[in-house]
Amino acid sequence: MTAAYPHARLRRTRAAAWSRALHRETMLTPADLIWPLFVTEGSGVEEPIASLPGVSRWSFDGIAERAREAVTLGIPCLALFPNTQPGRRSEDGREALNPENLMCQAIRAIRDAVGDGVGILTDVALDPYTSHGQDGLIDEAGYVLNDRTVEVLVGQSLNQAAAGADIIAPSDMMDGRIGAIRAALEDEGYANIQIMAYAAKYASAFYGPFRDAVGSRGLLKGDKKTYQMDPGNSEEALREVALDLAEGADSVMVKPGLPYLDIVRRVKERFEVPVFAYQVSGEYAMIEAAAAAGAGDRDALVLETLLAFKRAGCSGVLTYHAAHAARLLT
Ligand SMILES: NCC(=O)CCC(=O)O
Numbered sequence: 001m002t003a004a005y006p007h008a009r010l011r012r013t014r015a016a017a018w019s020r021a022l023h024r025e026t027m028l029t030p031a032d033l034i035w036p037l038f039v040t041e042g043s044g045v046e047e048p049i050a051s052l053p054g055v056s057r058w059s060f061d062g063i064a065e066r067a068r069e070a071v072t073l074g075i076p077c078l079a080l081f082p083n084t085q086p087g088r089r090s091e092d093g094r095e096a097l098n099p100e101n102l103m104c105q106a107i108r109a110i111r112d113a114v115g116d117g118v119g120i121l122t123d124v125a126l127d128p129y130t131s132h133g134q135d136g137l138i139d140e141a142g143y144v145l146n147d148r149t150v151e152v153l154v155g156q157s158l159n160q161a162a163a164g165a166d167i168i169a170p171s172d173m174m175d176g177r178i179g180a181i182r183a184a185l186e187d188e189g190y191a192n193i194q195i196m197a198y199a200a201k202y203a204s205a206f207y208g209p210f211r212d213a214v215g216s217r218g219l220l221k222g223d224k225k226t227y228q229m230d231p232g233n234s235e236e237a238l239r240e241v242a243l244d245l246a247e248g249a250d251s252v253m254v255k256p257g258l259p260y261l262d263i264v265r266r267v268k269e270r271f272e273v274p275v276f277a278y279q280v281s282g283e284y285a286m287i288e289a290a291a292a293a294g295a296g297d298r299d300a301l302v303l304e305t306l307l308a309f310k311r312a313g314c315s316g317v318l319t320y321h322a323a324h325a326a327r328l329l330t
């Protein structure tokens with residue numbers, strides 16, 4: 001039995017800054033952050049993204065510069081997303097298999113700039129490469145075909161592995177792709193390349209600005225509800241995670257972030273494996289809009305939301321605020 005009031009006064013340990021620091025249960029450091037970057041063609045190019053104020057697409061030189069910045073700031077990992085030009089998009093997304101695509105060139109630019117000073121996480125899914133904006137191959141009715149898509153995702157993963165990716169991160173939500181990719185990585189001599197599975201990815205309204213950033217918003221017809229999860233489901237997330245772990249994922253991700261921290265917590269408690277969350281573009285945009293409207297202090301909102309991911313059980317968080325947060329923390 002613990003003491004009761006008045007012998008127990010929980011305000012006692014909160015009374016001074018030194019004591020609050022001493023009793024703080026959760027810490028946020030730059031090492032908890034994964035920084036998503038958008039890649040575009042050209043050189044010396046920075047394209048601001050209107051719906052993601054403060055975030056730009058960068059050409060390879062800019063990507064290399066961001067990698068140097070990450071090293072300086074102590075951010076351990078970058079996540080890459082390409083803005084594929086319309087002329088390189090197709091019904092079958094075959095640009096994903098091109099060894100000279102934006103993703104592969106960006107990986108090499110980062111390696112040239114910082115060696116293995118940062119980890120490189122690469123997105124596996126076809127939406128940045130398809131002319132219809134879906135994450136996989138579609139039939140005449142527009143339905144995303146599972147098994148044929150998985151075959152292409154395996155090729156996409158091997159293409160990224162050959163270019164030097166450290167963590168393959170399938171975000172497509174096809175069934176069985178983790179096992180297929182893991183087997184292919186083993187066969188091709190990439191036993192040490194990690195897989196971070198977007199295991200519980202929800203069909204969410206929070207992805208809008210991301211689709212602007214990779215140029216798929218105007219292309220996408222319909223929605224992604226036949227493969228991404230229903231926001232009402234939680235038991236199903238545990239099944240998704242169990243399958244991805246059984247298929248060989250090293251870590252799992254929950255996405256979006258803040259509205260799904262209950263899922264993070266359930267996954268962490270059930271499986272005791274590294275869990276990551278993606279604070280997605282719409283969440284970033286909400287914080288920026290709130291700060292711009294004078295509804296809250298930007299720096300405080302950024303740090304509090306990121307700390308919440310840690311408290312919920314995350315090993316780390318993908319966030320467009322990574323560089324800003326790391327500067328605040330150092
Ligand atoms: N596969 C990566 C994403 O879909 C990111 C979504 C977002 O930031 O809104």
Ligand SMILES: [Mg+2]
Nearest residue numbers: 173174175240
């Ligand atoms: Mg799954």
